Amino acid sequence: MARSARATITQVARTAGVSLSTVSRVMNGNPTVDAALAERVREVAAELGYSANPLARSLVLGRTQTVAVVIPDLANPTFQSILRGLSRAASDDGFHVLIADTAEQVAEEATLATATRRRTDGVILCAPRMPADDLAALLPSLSPVVVVNRPPQEATPTVAADYRVGMAQLVQHVYDLGHRRVAYLAGVVGSASGAARRSALDEALTAHPDLEIIEIASGVDFDSGAGSADAVMAADVTAVLAFNDLVAMGLLSAVGDRGIRVPEDLSIAGFDDIPFARYTTPPLTTAAVPGLELGQEAWQAMSALLEGRDAATSTVRDPALVVRGSTGPRPS
Amino acid sequence: MARSARATITQVARTAGVSLSTVSRVMNGNPTVDAALAERVREVAAELGYSANPLARSLVLGRTQTVAVVIPDLANPTFQSILRGLSRAASDDGFHVLIADTAEQVAEEATLATATRRRTDGVILCAPRMPADDLAALLPSLSPVVVVNRPPQEATPTVAADYRVGMAQLVQHVYDLGHRRVAYLAGVVGSASGAARRSALDEALTAHPDLEIIEIASGVDFDSGAGSADAVMAADVTAVLAFNDLVAMGLLSAVGDRGIRVPEDLSIAGFDDIPFARYTTPPLTTAAVPGLELGQEAWQAMSALLEGRDAATSTVRDPALVVRGSTGPRPS
DNA sequence: CTGTTAGCGCATTCAG
DNA sequence: CTGAATGCGCTAACAG
Numbered sequence: 001m002a003r004s005a006r007a008t009i010t011q012v013a014r015t016a017g018v019s020l021s022t023v024s025r026v027m028n029g030n031p032t033v034d035a036a037l038a039e040r041v042r043e044v045a046a047e048l049g050y051s052a053n054p055l056a057r058s059l060v061l062g063r064t065q066t067v068a069v070v071i072p073d074l075a076n077p078t079f080q081s082i083l084r085g086l087s088r089a090a091s092d093d094g095f096h097v098l099i100a101d102t103a104e105q106v107a108e109e110a111t112l113a114t115a116t117r118r119r120t121d122g123v124i125l126c127a128p129r130m131p132a133d134d135l136a137a138l139l140p141s142l143s144p145v146v147v148v149n150r151p152p153q154e155a156t157p158t159v160a161a162d163y164r165v166g167m168a169q170l171v172q173h174v175y176d177l178g179h180r181r182v183a184y185l186a187g188v189v190g191s192a193s194g195a196a197r198r199s200a201l202d203e204a205l206t207a208h209p210d211l212e213i214i215e216i217a218s219g220v221d222f223d224s225g226a227g228s229a230d231a232v233m234a235a236d237v238t239a240v241l242a243f244n245d246l247v248a249m250g251l252l253s254a255v256g257d258r259g260i261r262v263p264e265d266l267s268i269a270g271f272d273d274i275p276f277a278r279y280t281t282p283p284l285t286t287a288a289v290p291g292l293e294l295g296q297e298a299w300q301a302m303s304a305l306l307e308g309r310d311a312a313t314s315t316v317r318d319p320a321l322v323v324r325g326s327t328g329p330r331p332s
Numbered sequence: 333m334a335r336s337a338r339a340t341i342t343q344v345a346r347t348a349g350v351s352l353s354t355v356s357r358v359m360n361g362n363p364t365v366d367a368a369l370a371e372r373v374r375e376v377a378a379e380l381g382y383s384a385n386p387l388a389r390s391l392v393l394g395r396t397q398t399v400a401v402v403i404p405d406l407a408n409p410t411f412q413s414i415l416r417g418l419s420r421a422a423s424d425d426g427f428h429v430l431i432a433d434t435a436e437q438v439a440e441e442a443t444l445a446t447a448t449r450r451r452t453d454g455v456i457l458c459a460p461r462m463p464a465d466d467l468a469a470l471l472p473s474l475s476p477v478v479v480v481n482r483p484p485q486e487a488t489p490t491v492a493a494d495y496r497v498g499m500a501q502l503v504q505h506v507y508d509l510g511h512r513r514v515a516y517l518a519g520v521v522g523s524a525s526g527a528a529r530r531s532a533l534d535e536a537l538t539a540h541p542d543l544e545i546i547e548i549a550s551g552v553d554f555d556s557g558a559g560s561a562d563a564v565m566a567a568d569v570t571a572v573l574a575f576n577d578l579v580a581m582g583l584l585s586a587v588g589d590r591g592i593r594v595p596e597d598l599s600i601a602g603f604d605d606i607p608f609a610r611y612t613t614p615p616l617t618t619a620a621v622p623g624l625e626l627g628q629e630a631w632q633a634m635s636a637l638l639e640g641r642d643a644a645t646s647t648v649r650d651p652a653l654v655v656r657g658s659t660g661p662r663p664s
Numbered sequence: 665c666t667g668t669t670a671g672c673g674c675a676t677t678c679a680g
Numbered sequence: 681c682t683g684a685a686t687g688c689g690c691t692a693a694c695a696g
Contacts, residue, residue, distance in 0.1 A: 009689065010690095021667065021668080024692085028691080034665065037665090037666085055690090056672090056689035059387050059672050060692080064387070066451070075416055075607075080406065084406040096430055097431050098431075099429055101416065101420065119396075119428065252611075253610075275407075276608045278585075279585050279612065280611065280612070280613070281588070342673080351682070353675080354682065365681070384675095391672090391673080391688050
């Protein structure tokens with residue numbers, strides 16, 4: 001008969017006529033308790049609806065069974081899937097997840113991470129735009145910590161998609177389709193994955209002297225993509241590589257309004273393979289970032305840290321090129 | 333100079349040459365401390381990088397500054413926006429958010445809610461499919477709790493969108509466009525919002541004797557929508573009201589593949605107005621559920637409970653009809 | 665096998 | 681105004 005006021009271990013001990021320790025032992029499955037006694041305690045506990053106060057437990061044990069996830073934007077589909085993968089995996093291991101949405105406030109990421117870390121056993125940090133130096137300085141104080149989508153770090157596990165490989169596949173894809181003058185919607189500056197994308201572009205330019213890439217500034221969302229339409233048209237390209245799927249979809253929509261046919265007149269590719277990418281018209285060619293897997297692996301890494309297993313591993317997954325209808329041969 | 337091992341209040345007290353209580357008072361802004369002394373304590377605290385252990389604080393104060401959000405599926409865009417609105421609002425008030433994704437396991441919702449409740453100050457419960465009786469039985473033990481997207485409850489605040497109103501607007505919309513034989517992709521059974529949608533449909537049937545509604549079973553996601561295409565075609569209707577935007581988008585995609593033109597041959601409407609709804613081809617007519625606002629209001633309600641202000645209010649928001657390109661006049 | 669003691673880190677009486 | 685106790689609820693030595 002659970003009442004609103006939770007029973008404490010003291011009450012259980014009292015009504016069962018035993019000491020605190022005995023109750024504690026029984027509740028924690030300590031086998032050094034007389035079977036009959038244990039049974040009686042269990043009955044009383046059940047009757048009173050008792051279960052240990054996790055807070056008190058955390059304080060004495062020094063662990064909370066909770067990890068924090070710091071993400072820049074809960075609205076970003078990529079982080080959503082990472083969060084989901086992580087949440088499920090952690091939950092399967094009996095861990096809870098505290099979320100901290102930094103609302104893109106790069107300046108407050110460190111503070112937030114530190115604050116949430118104090119009430120958890122570790123933090124999974126997604127901070128794509130935090131300067132590398134700041135990150136390196138922050139990590140030690142956060143330990144145990146695993147970093148998502150950043151280059152391998154000194155002494156902290158890292159889980160990341162290789163945005164360079166993904167972008168390389170996309171450039172090669174449009175190059176193979178005959179495109180030679182290609183626009184790149186560059187997204188926001190200062191992001192780690194942005195740098196990786198760009199390096200793939202640079203390599204492509206080296207590998208293919210007849211390739212031209214016109215870089216166009218943009219944001220990271222729909223509206224940015226739509227807003228880039230004029231610049232794209234002015235650039236006189238036959239293909240566009242967007243920073244991500246959102247940007248690509250915005251552009252797709254905006255050029256559609258202008259009567260441009262995709263992919264006949266213009267090829268457009270995104271990045272991420274968010275769930276909606278396959279439902280645009282035409283469906284979006286993109287590089288699939290395995291968010292769910294990244295989330296799971298981030299948890300694996302955290303779990304390993306928590307259990308004192310192998311320390312700083314850095315796992316990298318290659319995005320998979322997904323060719324759909326939004327890219328096609330260069331118009332003749 | 334913050335080190336990995338956090339300073340405790342005892343250490344601060346010792347190095348400042350004062351008692352625990354004094355440090356505690358200073359850290360909590362208690363003004364009954366000599367200014368000079370307080371300043372010295374603050375300096376030492378800063379030097380040692382001290383700040384109170386939230387766990388210990390929670391244990392003694394009886395509050396965690398954390399609330400739990402229980403949602404059925406982190407992948408569901410509607411809950412995503414609710415979560416986001418809630419998270420931002422709570423964060424602004426200095427509260428943390430623990431997420432519990434029940435992974436659509438209705439049977440475990442109660443357990444999970446109870447478990448997370450114990451380590452937080454309250455829970456925001458999104459459990460669209462939990463039987464009303466179970467819900468009513470569960471709520472008292474969760475208090476303080478606010479319920480999202482369910483009918484008003486006995487003694488717990490409720491924040492909800494009025495799915496009946498939204499659906500009523502959509503039916504009326506297609507009726508006004510001349511459609512008389514309409515399909516309804518019914519989503520999953522047993523959801524509270526599903527019942528609300530259906531009642532709107534019933535009312536429409538009563539109001540318009542010449543209206544026919546063909547109900548077709550479906551799920552709640554893209555694939556369900558796509559999978560319903562054959563059934564929709566067989567139903568020989570001129571308009572379809574989908575359970576939500578995801579279903580509508582799946583259907584849109586599938587009928588597109590079959591050469592059906594939307595809206596010339598078939599009108600399709602969704603529900604929710606998820607961010608992607610405006611970027612389908614054609615853009616989706618839908619009823620906009622204000623997820624962000626619902627999330628914020630859920631937090632307001634929780635905040636009120638936490639501060640002992642007004643108790644069981646139930647706020648309801650009407651979805652807004654958003655007419656885009658996926659619905660049009662009945663084909664002649 | 666069981667009970668008594670101490671203490672996790674802190675806020676808060678209560679004396680002085 | 682400040683310090684010395686008390687206890688939040690629990691687990692983990694430590695005795696018996």
